[in-house]
Amino acid sequence: MRLITHLRHVDLAVPDYDKQRDFYAGVWGLTEVASDGGISFLAAEGSPEQYVVRLRKAAEKRLDLISFGAASESDVDALAERLRAAQVQIISEPGKLDTPGGGYGFRFFDLDGRTVEVSADVAVRKHRKLEAKESVPVRLSHVVLNAPDIDATRTWYETHLGFALSDTLAHPRMGQVMHFMRCNPQHHSMAIARGPHTSLHHVSFELRGLDEYMYGTGRLLRAGVRMIWGPGRHLAGDNTFSYFLDPHGNTVEYTTELEELDEDTWHPHVHDFSQPEVTDQWGTANPMNELIAKESFNDVDRGVFVAPPV
Template identity: 35%
Template sequence: MTNFSLIDGLRGIVMRGPSITESASFFEEFWGLKISHSEEDEVFFRGNGSEPIAYGLVNNPVFGIEYIHFSTKDRDSMDALYKELVKKDCTVVRQPGDFDDFSGGYGFEILDLDGRRLRFRTDALSLSEETNWGFPDKVSHVVLNTPDMEGLQNFYTSVLGFRISDYSGDQMVFLRCNSEHHTIALSRSSYPSVNHVAFDLSSIDEFMHSIGRMKQAGHNVSWGPGRHGPGNNPFAYFVSPPGFVVEFTTELQIIDEQKHKPKIWSRTDPASMDLWMTAGRPTTAQRTAMQGRPDPGFSDQNHAEER
């Protein structure tokens, strides 16, 4: 793995919303995650991988992202990252220290330019990997809607050290922090919100089987299956009960740092948007859900009692 950024991976994402924990059964029974920890107002999930907080649901009056969760290789890298981000005038909302939740470890938190909370954690609980065929391994990537495309792209590249992998017209940019084509992507929008969160399956057969499991349970695909141009990854999108769009994916492109050159993919050529041209049009429900509800970000209002 290449180490151009002190951030070495995406652990996952935690979402918030009113009574959102009531949707836990959807993610457990149909989406294919397992509950790793729960309390009265929060539920956390694992996939087959070792990460205990691949996905989370936290009750809160405001829909949005509770935090995006990244890792560093070790404590020294965490301290080096913190120093670097302070030097670059980042807004710190949690000083470096040990976490006292079930995953433990060490890290800190900052806000990105749209006020999203980013949590960095290392030396955390690592679960034994599982091999449940047809179920997600981990969160693959998170796509963010932003009204400040250029500013946020600069923040993720110049401040956090991500690299640009590809563009989709002037609408989207795909960003990597390791050899995977993208862990974060940005989409131009009129307000900050979450566009979608993707979960990785180990193989194309498991990807298709996951779509089948959802269909059998009455959850129809809202866009897909198809194969994206940027990232070359098969995709199938669904609108989850809390109204957030979730994606099954697999075979995401691994970048060769010596050879890769970012490319601007066409948004008008059907074979560029969907290499197989099988996906058809996204449903209206999905288009609306992908715009998302405006997320005010981290604030005293929606975190009166900070965990």
Template identity: 55%
Template sequence: MTQRLVSHLRYAALAVPNFEQERDFFVRHWGLTEVESADGLSYLAAEGSDEPFILRLRKDDKRIDLAGFGVRNRADVDALAAKLHADHVQFVHEPQALTGYSGGYGFRVFDGDGRVLEFATGYQQRQARKIREREPIPAKLSHMVFNSANLNDTVRWYVDHLDFTISDSLITPTGEDMMHFMRCNPNHHSIAIARGPHHALHHLSFEMRGIEEWMRGSGKILRSGARMVWGPGRHNAGDNTFAYFLDPAGNTIEYTTELAMVDDDSWVANRHDISHLSTQDQWGTAAEMSELVARESFNDIDKGLFVAPPV
């Protein structure tokens, strides 16, 4: 099994202009728990996760503030920082005590497209609980997907600098790359990079306890008035279920479950043709992927590239 310095995806941090509306949606409808708040800043946890929070919201112009990743210990944080320095990666700040909610020790860098990434260890964890049968709330953050106008260059950045591995890819009928699913642990993907017209958030995905909770959660969100963009269905790459919605800020967010687990020593990456209906949806229950559906996840141009968030 490959030993990587990055252990897992911890949280996503977004800036949104409609902060109060966004926070209300994620707490009242989506099923997250607010664990800390300040003026224009909210930290939201998942009841099934021991991460102190899985989503941070900040009041500002719409952007991805950062993606937070876990590292096993301080030695690995320092080793990863040294590797990225040797690779001439641009740092936001060096390894240090983190002063934000839950603390820890870590550092931040810009990825190849200019998104901010944080790598941390030693932060205060929270007490997770088992999600009850039929309880329609997220258990944890599953994965984060970025749009990139430089698809393969961006993927290469994560492979070369962070030792991520491509699990599967989506391609056009002519063999052109459309999306790469990437892992840093046995989960089929913790991030994915999609080809887009500009750099932006493609979607955030939240893991449910199981199929029953995923379906009940999807119905709950529909009743909230949020629009379902695509679903319900089951992807081929990752073998996970999907139901995509738009949050009040216009970001695509997903309820999913049963994401595949893979073994580094035996897994063979596949290249799935997006023109095959089974690639899009094994069950055939979701509407066929179209240009209109795809456009929803192009999102607005990210205004935060190579600009570190204030917190």
């Protein structure tokens, strides 16, 4: 039984906190809703989530945690009990959360040592419908994680958190390189990419529509933000993509029109990543190459099996 409902937020720790905060609350288009001595909570204008990105000032860059939602406190408790029985390492027992919006949740390590939080009953943030040509994120779309053994990580998320496989990217020489995983009808809320080490691959943000996605892409280019790949349209998930680097070298994406699946009838596909129309149906993006791939490997994550201090 699936107890996870959706992706809530992705939390990052960075040494140059001010520069990172200026980027996300500035050109990237998020709204700072709270800050407190080296921690900033940033919301997306169209999202009911209290925040979609949390930034924390730290000596070392790391992924602090990934947060998923659950439908109720009893589902949070049931998931904690399930993980405990499976001897998953629990970081904090279910209880009241003191982050914006409150709620009830707990934290644990996944197979690769990432901190994961699951919460319910978080207060809904007052949000709004974005207008035509507003090129700021509506909501958080998905997160992609690098893992040395993508099959083991996929199995862990299927077994313990009820994720389902939507599609896989494979290459004739390299074998399988990415699993797209869902926790609701959205094609993927998370994907697992094959990388040399555990790290963040990219964080993706949904724009209002194609026009807004292109306006946003252009706005970032005019602001001098480095685009590493795009604009284009993937085959798996059928979503658009423009990938940029934030000031600390994390890959962040503007996307729109991610596919919604009929979960009862969907069967996963294996797409050949070496075919150009698989990476980009439109043919408008710069070709995928080893240099682009290396950018998405990111730095070795210093937060593996180390719970964030807050």
